Amino acid sequence: MKTFKILTLLALVVVVSAFAANAVIKKDRSGYDIGDEAGDFYLRNVDNAMMSLRDFEDAKGFVVVFTCNTCPFSIANEDRLIAIDTKYKKLGYPVIAINPNDPHIKPGDSFKAMQQRAKKKGFTFPYLLDDGQEIFPKYGATKTPHVYVLQRVQEKNIVKYIGAIDNSSRDEKAVTEKYLENALDEILSGKEVTLKETKAIGCAIKS
Amino acid sequence: MKRMLVALLIILTSCQERQKDYKEAFIEGSNIKALNYDGLEYYIQNHPSETLVINFWATWCAPCIRELPAFEKLGKEYKNKDVTILLVSLDFPDQLEALKAFVEKKDLQSEVLYLDDGDANAWIPKVNDSWSGAIPATLITGSKRKKFYERSFTYEEIEQELNTLIN
Numbered sequence: 001m002k003t004f005k006i007l008t009l010l011a012l013v014v015v016v017s018a019f020a021a022n023a024v025i026k027k028d029r030s031g032y033d034i035g036d037e038a039g040d041f042y043l044r045n046v047d048n049a050m051m052s053l054r055d056f057e058d059a060k061g062f063v064v065v066f067t068c069n070t071c072p073f074s075i076a077n078e079d080r081l082i083a084i085d086t087k088y089k090k091l092g093y094p095v096i097a098i099n100p101n102d103p104h105i106k107p108g109d110s111f112k113a114m115q116q117r118a119k120k121k122g123f124t125f126p127y128l129l130d131d132g133q134e135i136f137p138k139y140g141a142t143k144t145p146h147v148y149v150l151q152r153v154q155e156k157n158i159v160k161y162i163g164a165i166d167n168s169s170r171d172e173k174a175v176t177e178k179y180l181e182n183a184l185d186e187i188l189s190g191k192e193v194t195l196k197e198t199k200a201i202g203c204a205i206k207s
Numbered sequence: 208m209k210r211m212l213v214a215l216l217i218i219l220t221s222c223q224e225r226q227k228d229y230k231e232a233f234i235e236g237s238n239i240k241a242l243n244y245d246g247l248e249y250y251i252q253n254h255p256s257e258t259l260v261i262n263f264w265a266t267w268c269a270p271c272i273r274e275l276p277a278f279e280k281l282g283k284e285y286k287n288k289d290v291t292i293l294l295v296s297l298d299f300p301d302q303l304e305a306l307k308a309f310v311e312k313k314d315l316q317s318e319v320l321y322l323d324d325g326d327a328n329a330w331i332p333k334v335n336d337s338w339s340g341a342i343p344a345t346l347i348t349g350s351k352r353k354k355f356y357e358r359s360f361t362y363e364e365i366e367q368e369l370n371t372l373i374n
Contacts, residue, residue: 072267072299106269142357143341168325170299179328199331201297203268204341
């Protein structure tokens, strides 16, 4: 009988520890979390003008996206970003693209190359160089493309969504969930964002 | 007593059983196996090697290409310690010819797999909850421990990490 008890206990211990081993330990990542206030920046746009978030007096918020010239995922998403900017700028949420890569490491991401790319693709949004690579670590961006939706609440820019544009960055035709647009639509209709953080494969930022 | 042991065994093995919905097929004209994430998980769990060094890469990812020789060398040097290198490609589905050509040209000796699973938001956290999705990224799984890295490696660095996990 005693053996029975010990064995039952042992089984229980093993089962419980098996679950414990599978428990997910959330790691802190650096940078902004949902609900944090995002800081402003002062960066050079492809039109050579310096730009900050406070320049946009009428904006209700922003779609800040870290992207670049060279990453295939960024390239695959250029048309989608133009479409989102065109649709949501009118509603108070312009796209602001920032290239976080160090041009010394990735010559294809030089300021001149950015200007050429913006012109060739007809970017409807500003395309800024994170000169000195100081802004992307503040946000906690790790890859391109990496999207942050900010909502302006009493002069503060609050982070409302972090992650991917949709659920198929490689192939636009296979998109079934538009994470970014869903988040923007929910914010615009005064709702809580349902899916606040999503993940996608991207190119590590080169700094 | 014996019956209890059998019951215990059943309890333990039933924990291991999970429904699998995995797909696998070879890429036409190559030895590269294409898997969805469930297939990759199954492949890793049932791999005969004691220790796996799983590197997520792509032909379009410059830092990934730069560190491949380090992983190739690691595979050669640690073969007798039952370590296997798995190079999991995240190339685009329309770039498989480029992937095949690259593997042939570089004569890669490590096992190359192709992860064909567009639903990254679902599978990235399954690899590791801290992974943002940037590549290169590497997962080392041993019999006792596993560790995940979202970074690039030199040969010395990856060798050191492997040694801390297998010794």
